[in-house]
Amino acid sequence: MQKVTIPLTTAPLVHCITNTISVETVANALLYVGAKPIMTEDVRAFSDLAKQTNSILLNLGSLSLAKEESLLAASKLAYHDKPFVLDVVGVASASTAMHIAHAIMNYEPTIVRGNISEMRAIAGLKTNGRGVDGNLIDQTPAAFTELITALKTLPTTSIYVATGAKDIIVAQNNVWILENGVLELDRFTGSGDVLGALLAALLGEQKVPETAAVLAISYLNIAGEQAKMIAPTTGIADFRQQFLNQLSILGEKNPNWMEQIKGTINGKRIIFSDSTLR
Numbered sequence: 001m002q003k004v005t006i007p008l009t010t011a012p013l014v015h016c017i018t019n020t021i022s023v024e025t026v027a028n029a030l031l032y033v034g035a036k037p038i039m040t041e042d043v044r045a046f047s048d049l050a051k052q053t054n055s056i057l058l059n060l061g062s063l064s065l066a067k068e069e070s071l072l073a074a075s076k077l078a079y080h081d082k083p084f085v086l087d088v089v090g091v092a093s094a095s096t097a098m099h100i101a102h103a104i105m106n107y108e109p110t111i112v113r114g115n116i117s118e119m120r121a122i123a124g125l126k127t128n129g130r131g132v133d134g135n136l137i138d139q140t141p142a143a144f145t146e147l148i149t150a151l152k153t154l155p156t157t158s159i160y161v162a163t164g165a166k167d168i169i170v171a172q173n174n175v176w177i178l179e180n181g182v183l184e185l186d187r188f189t190g191s192g193d194v195l196g197a198l199l200a201a202l203l204g205e206q207k208v209p210e211t212a213a214v215l216a217i218s219y220l221n222i223a224g225e226q227a228k229m230i231a232p233t234t235g236i237a238d239f240r241q242q243f244l245n246q247l248s249i250l251g252e253k254n255p256n257w258m259e260q261i262k263g264t265i266n267g268k269r270i271i272f273s274d275s276t277l278r
Helices: 020-032 043-049 065-078 095-105 116-122 141-152 191-204 209-230 236-253
Strands: 013-017 036-039 055-059 084-087 111-115 159-163 167-170 175-178 263-265
Touching: 013 020, 013 065, 013 191, 020 036, 020 191, 020 236, 043 065, 055 065, 055 191, 065 084, 065 095, 084 095, 084 191, 095 116, 111 116, 111 191, 111 209, 116 141, 116 159, 141 159, 141 167, 159 191, 159 209, 167 209, 175 209, 191 209, 209 236
Parallel strands: 013 036, 013 055, 055 084, 084 111, 111 159
Antiparallel strands: 159 167, 167 175, 175 263
């Protein structure tokens, strides 16, 4: 893998078809890390945008017939040409979302991301997800092992990201379990959508997908840890604001933030060095 820095240096243009409930947060998060967002679902513009954009984010939140058309059109344009992220919001509870997810997965997304319950559904396992939320029942050590095994058998080259109290990345040769983060990140809407945007931004900077996954998850979670240190006893709204602030300043104020990454790769504890992520 290759070394990554945040803020990004090439200002990648990321085309986002995302959840309407968090569209402004997602757009600003991209700006905070040095990327450029474009947020449109108008299929008439897609062929022109494809000449300019560096990566694509496809988020299944807030589905409609019109959005389904946009998602499928964008995935076809991205196929074999641009890196793209599929965020499988809602597949644990809605068959419509699952149907669209499977259709898009035929175009081999670079990264498929969801919470652990959603990713269990994608892998064909029993899931205890409720609505768009994951369930702690799906996050026991035995459930982790079951999910990792199932994701490894899926017939695509995609990298799979399953987020929860601990985050799982299943790549072709490596399995990462990342342990940064705070519970407050799960107590306001949009944190998962922001992760999808960070993944797409790092792909747009032409980073190796496995590197993009490790760094996007870790940057978001360490920003959350820093936010909790600043506002430990205030409300969730204050925490959310501090988290967004940290997205914009963490990489600039603390260029060694990657040394705070915690977790394992293939069962071995991560000891960060310049060669850990390259």
